[in-house]
Amino acid sequence: MGPAFFLAIRRLRPPILVLVGVFAVGIAGLAILPGTTEDGGTWHLTIAEALYFMAYTATTIGFGEIPRAFNDTQRLWVTAMIFASVIGWAYLVASLLALVQDRAFRAALVAGQFRREVRALSTRFYLICGFGETGMLVAKALDHIGLRFALVDIDEARVQEAELLELRQSAPALAADARLPESLIAAGLQKNECAGVLALTNDDQANLAVAMAVRLLHPGIPVLARAMNRETAANMASFGTDHILNPFATFGDYLAMAIASPGSYRLWSWLTGLPGTTLEPETAPPRGHWIVCGYGRFGREVVGAFRSHGLDVTVVDPDEAPHDGLASVRGLGTEAGPLQQAGVKDSVGIVAGTDDDITNLSIAVTARELNPQLFTIVRQNLQANRPLFDAFDANIKMVSSEIIANQCMALIHSPLLAPFLEVVRRETDAWADEVIARLEASIGERTPSIWTVGVTAGSAPAVHRAILFEGSTVTLGDLRRDPARRDERLACEALYAMHKDKPVVLPPDDMLLEPGDRVLFAGRRSARAAQWQALRNLNVLEYVLTGAEAHGWLWRKVARSG
Amino acid sequence: MNMEKVVFGFFIVLAATLNFGFVYGEAADPRHHHLWEFFAAFVVNIVATVLKLGDRTQVGAIHLATSLVALLQLTAAALVWFFASPVDGSLSEDAMVSIVSLSAGALLANVVSVTILIIETTVQRR
Numbered sequence: 001m002g003p004a005f006f007l008a009i010r011r012l013r014p015p016i017l018v019l020v021g022v023f024a025v026g027i028a029g030l031a032i033l034p035g036t037t038e039d040g041g042t043w044h045l046t047i048a049e050a051l052y053f054m055a056y057t058a059t060t061i062g063f064g065e066i067p068r069a070f071n072d073t074q075r076l077w078v079t080a081m082i083f084a085s086v087i088g089w090a091y092l093v094a095s096l097l098a099l100v101q102d103r104a105f106r107a108a109l110v111a112g113q114f115r116r117e118v119r120a121l122s123t124r125f126y127l128i129c130g131f132g133e134t135g136m137l138v139a140k141a142l143d144h145i146g147l148r149f150a151l152v153d154i155d156e157a158r159v160q161e162a163e164l165l166e167l168r169q170s171a172p173a174l175a176a177d178a179r180l181p182e183s184l185i186a187a188g189l190q191k192n193e194c195a196g197v198l199a200l201t202n203d204d205q206a207n208l209a210v211a212m213a214v215r216l217l218h219p220g221i222p223v224l225a226r227a228m229n230r231e232t233a234a235n236m237a238s239f240g241t242d243h244i245l246n247p248f249a250t251f252g253d254y255l256a257m258a259i260a261s262p263g264s265y266r267l268w269s270w271l272t273g274l275p276g277t278t279l280e281p282e283t284a285p286p287r288g289h290w291i292v293c294g295y296g297r298f299g300r301e302v303v304g305a306f307r308s309h310g311l312d313v314t315v316v317d318p319d320e321a322p323h324d325g326l327a328s329v330r331g332l333g334t335e336a337g338p339l340q341q342a343g344v345k346d347s348v349g350i351v352a353g354t355d356d357d358i359t360n361l362s363i364a365v366t367a368r369e370l371n372p373q374l375f376t377i378v379r380q381n382l383q384a385n386r387p388l389f390d391a392f393d394a395n396i397k398m399v400s401s402e403i404i405a406n407q408c409m410a411l412i413h414s415p416l417l418a419p420f421l422e423v424v425r426r427e428t429d430a431w432a433d434e435v436i437a438r439l440e441a442s443i444g445e446r447t448p449s450i451w452t453v454g455v456t457a458g459s460a461p462a463v464h465r466a467i468l469f470e471g472s473t474v475t476l477g478d479l480r481r482d483p484a485r486r487d488e489r490l491a492c493e494a495l496y497a498m499h500k501d502k503p504v505v506l507p508p509d510d511m512l513l514e515p516g517d518r519v520l521f522a523g524r525r526s527a528r529a530a531q532w533q534a535l536r537n538l539n540v541l542e543y544v545l546t547g548a549e550a551h552g553w554l555w556r557k558v559a560r561s562g
Numbered sequence: 563m564n565m566e567k568v569v570f571g572f573f574i575v576l577a578a579t580l581n582f583g584f585v586y587g588e589a590a591d592p593r594h595h596h597l598w599e600f601f602a603a604f605v606v607n608i609v610a611t612v613l614k615l616g617d618r619t620q621v622g623a624i625h626l627a628t629s630l631v632a633l634l635q636l637t638a639a640a641l642v643w644f645f646a647s648p649v650d651g652s653l654s655e656d657a658m659v660s661i662v663s664l665s666a667g668a669l670l671a672n673v674v675s676v677t678i679l680i681i682e683t684t685v686q687r688r
Binding site: 003006007009010013016017020021023024027028031046047048 | 597598601605608609612613615616617618644647
């Protein structure tokens, strides 16, 4: 029995006591008061009869005067008892209604249900702390790929929003403070099935607290923590938080990459795109003079990226703080004056990077009017303003929540993707263009599905068995054959592999697979489904490897004797 | 002084004393065991049980358990009384002995309850 039950009982104690009292007095009175028989004698109700009478009278059922007609004294007493018992019942009902509406009682009910749901989670699940825009994007994406999760958020309204979300699988959600370890434990942090924790609240300190709690209470599972400040990020790194997500720093890196190697940036954003998007045309920020409006956490990262590539920057910011030797203009940037002062006519691009969406749009619109050739980078803070930003059609749109969500999904869904993206960042523009061309030729423009195949008994039992016990040789190219027609290629490409514990970038088709190898694929969903059959079904695998139709034991016997 | 504690202690002790008063005397002699004393003991036991509801501590759980036992015993005694008594209200000796022994069981549970109350009070020293 949960806390809700005990709370209910404690709240209902006074009305129950009142009813017990009314019954006791009523029964006693009825049994003591003498009745009058027809011949003038007296009679008494027994206690059992009095209880029976009180029970049906107090509940307004009213069977009448049983076992025989009462006299006036008895009726007077019964009248008093009727009023007393009605008040008692009314008190009980009122208390019940008050209890149902009571916040504490409801919270206890919800918490009890949450605990039961978490206890019932029997498959791998993730714990998401913070269900703002980022948390919701991650939750939807996790649900999309069939992973379960539990939610904790301090705001009850957001938890209710989570319940309205149309998810394929139910997700336990609790309104509680994630900074408190007990909330995390209630959400299943210490369960074996808990596969990782995502600290995505909008409070850096809370994320830090979650990361720390996970390190101590369930070491060994990955923590992905959002950190908007570099100090928090450094603090998290100091105790081994696995992945620190700082959207501003990440965007700075993207931008630096986009300036240095537009092809790499294009490949990167294509591979990490949320499902349903397509390959964007190349958008390289031009070289020349840039204006950055808003010199906060975001502005600093952007300016850093520009300066690392030797680009000239003027900052427009309402604060007149000395900006590390940068040319700066005081103002918001929403009016023509400060923009012209910053040299908007001769600039190649503008970054609208304040923390207010309408200001950012206003800056971008004004700047474009002054100079229609400008390359615009606009920061979008709230998902709700998305239609406005879509209508404006900036060259690059920076959305923190999407950047974090993409990173989370890449890390959770395909652990090999992160090292591959690291390679993308290091490689040259020409290399990236070549990879894009190759991928586009085989899988089209849609954002590819990314998956990892491990040559293990769990992930690819047929392949594992064929190599280990039957001495077959399976090459990487075999995994790309269509199980329906083996001469045709599945719409997928191998991007990266761990072969004999060594990384191989763009592994060739003739690479011999060894037990324990892991291969990162990018391709269409249908290709993944087709490949899955060959990985798991020995007969399908045999056809893919040799072209021979596999048969059952009986058919083989018959075929041999015939 | 805490009024809640006074009421709580009052009903627990009263449940035990009434129970004792009913059980005390020659077991088979109906004159020693009055119906109204039984009725009072029964009602006070119900009140004591309700007062003990909703306490989640270990001591609270034992308190509630003893009260439930007492109530169960008294209910059994009441049922015996109900089925054994003929219309004129007189009881056979067998029935009386049975009622008194069941009530004595309830008394034991009530004594345990009082003992816990005393121990709890001395441990708290407040």
